[in-house]
Amino acid sequence: MSEIKLPAERRTAFGKGAARKIRRDHKIPAVLYGHGTDPVHITLPGHDTQMALKTANALLSIDLEGTAQLALAKDVQRNPIKPIIEHIDLVIVRKGEKVVVDVQVHVEGEAAPDTIVTVESQTVELLVEATNIPANVVVSVEGLEAGVQIHAGAIELPAGAELAGDPETLVVNVSATMSQAELDADLGEGEAQDETPLLDVE
Structure with missing residues (x-):
């Protein structure tokens, strides 16, 4: 599977308000972690990321400040109404790792x-x-x-x-x-059950 390259920006503002602003700018808030590293909060380009994740188990090359990290999307939170991604958890992987x-x-x-x-x-x-x-x-x-x-x-x-x-x-x-x-027998049984009179219980 070939790598899909995505540029990332380090995120410094947090909370629901900050996340909404990121999405208004057509970007996606995400967190990158794994292999003993501290979690890094980032933003990803909205359209390119959505296209990349149309491929199941897409191998992503996240370019942050000139350093590329291979990652897989572990959890993708999607808006239940709008066709947008609200947040992504990315786990770092290494070549040769299973x-x-x-x-x-x-x-x-x-x-x-x-x-x-x-x-x-x-x-x-x-x-x-x-x-x-x-x-x-x-x-x-x-x-x-x-x-x-x-x-x-x-x-x-x-x-x-x-x-x-x-x-x-x-x-x-x-x-x-x-x-x-x-099929006719099943249909006949269903109709017979529908016609069964209900008993009045006093």
Whole structure:
């Protein structure tokens, strides 16, 4: 994964009022910490940062006063109404260091006819090098029959990655589609329940 460079400025004003002013200036307040360093409060360019974080587990190169630090976004606080980021916690990482991240599951292929493929877990937890985080984990369902379940421990992982989560986590489930007769039967049962008279209790 390539680094995304972001310029940063040291932040000296704090509190809700200061944070609002930063956001009005189209910047994002953030804190950078890790590896035994004191937390550093910074501001980041709003648009460039939002674009960078559209990539899951984006590896950021934070340039502060001429010194670059590699970092991952540990916590991103988003406005519940407006499409803006309110604050970011950034954790410093080093080249060669391994980190635990959630990586998106990408399903490929077509299962057997008359089946439905359900992704039960959208991500899997992996231990990977901070500078080599995979964009996704590919799970093939090509030709799989109804009743097949794929658990995290059975997924083929990218080179250098290790499973950090529970290997028994259900990731993909292949089930049979319902026949028209089964659909009609379910519909009939639902209608019968709706027509059941309520008992008057005195």
